[in-house]
Amino acid sequence: MHDAPPDPTEFDLIQRIRQRAAGRADVVLGIGDDAAILEAAPGRQLVVAMDTLNAGVHFPLHTAPADIGWKALAVNLSDLAAMGAEPAWCTLSLSLPERDGPWLDGFLDGFLAMAAAHGVALVGGDTTRGPLSVCVTAHGWVEPGAALRRSAARVGDDVWISGSLGDAAAGLRFALAPGEPAEDDEHTRAAVRWLRERLDRPTPRVDLGRALAGRAHAAIDVSDGLLADLDHVCEASGVGVRVWADALPCSASLSSVVDADLRRALQLGGGDDYELCFTAPAALRDALGELSLALAVPLSRIGTVGVGERVRVIDAGLDQDGPEWVPPRRGYVHFDPDPDTDPAPGPGTRND
Known part of the structure; x- marks a missing residue:
């Protein structure tokens, strides 16, 4: 009889995310340190958007993890689109009621599929215990004076x-x-x-x-x-x-x-x-x-x-x-x- 694998710790979950996140040439330092280091694009303005999705408010409680992941990033990229911006990076803050590795893997399937479709690099964030909530900050670029307002x-x-x-x-x-x-x-x-x-x-x-x-x-x-x-x-x-x-x-x-x-x-x-x-x-x-x-x-x-x-x-x-x-x-x-x-x-x- 084999012992069941131990529940993943907070740092195991972060490592799970880090192993799957893709990079970009303008990401000097991504997930794993106290903060990310990013290369600013010359001659362009930075556009920043942030949205929070809460269980039972922004998505039904029985929504599949991959769909939650997809939507969490998509709604932020939609804000960048409304400004006429080109997406570049994002950060992710996850509040989870329990340490659930399979749920996180499913969430990342949807989240990273959306990121890959638009060339977005996940460069940092936070994982904590609490009611299911997802907060994403998305960053993009726009030419000076060209932003839609x-x-x-x-x-x-x-x-x-x-x-x-x-x-x-x-x-x-x-x-x-x-x-x-x-x-x-x-x-x-x-x-x-x-x-x-x-x-x-x-x-x-x-x-x-x-x-x-x-x-x-x-x-x-x-x-x-x-x-x-x-x-x-x-x-x-x-x-x-x-x-x-x-x-x-x-x-x-x-x-x-x-x-x-x-x-x-x-x-x-x-x-x-x-x-x-x-x-x-x-x-x-x-x-x-x-x-x-x-x-x-x-x-x-x-x-x-x-x-x-x-x-x-x-x-x-x-x-x-x-x-x-x-x-x-x-x-x-x-x-x-x-x-x-x-x-x-x-x-x-x-x-x-």
Whole structure:
């Protein structure tokens, strides 16, 4: 009879991470010392983003470790993309309820796959005991003066969105309420699996952000919900925005499993899309169409920037007149005094 291997210590877990982390030429000293030493890129500005993901808040408790790892880095790279930055390095802080080597290996499978896809080096961090929580800091580079900012939207700009909206919020809805919708056919089951994939493994639009740097005016990634995030652009830029509800891009999977009112509510206020929403001059419409084809990333014109202080949703097609549509919620709010776990609690209303 063989003795069971001892549980890994904190330092065993760190060594596990160190052995799998890839380097870069600009990493002078990475994991293993009190701090990393990194080579600064000449003539470029450093862009830094940090996000924390907590179990039961940012991902369901039963989420696979590899999906948690993937998403933890992806959401940070999405922030860099929204600034038009090229990713370079990241640090990782892990709070774990127990010393679980197999869980960590699975987490690293997803985390390092995302890192490899974008040439990102993991250069340090921390491991501690506590409730499951993941904090990542991502670093990237941008040319001086080329960064995309929330405060640069201009009256007359078009409003654009990449990809499709509402998929991840629907995936969360079904993850929290198994069996809804009734998955009685393979088409429905496939649609729900695809929506859950959009929740668990978002795609940071890094190449798009880099291509927009110095061309688009303002940008933001959609994390809390399209309207909530566009509100930040309005506040920072001192403008108003009109969004045409019928212009919102919708995936076939989403439209096949929810009705029209719920679909619209998820698209406008669901969040977790991690698509890029940006403003650009009307003169760039053709160029953006060409960029969409070159990057194989759908880009949809969904609104316009004007005078005002907030985002208004018009219940009509692009550039048409119609009543304002008021959604049931504008997005996710931390520390909400009356939180609602349903990503879309009810139908919106129309102000005629």
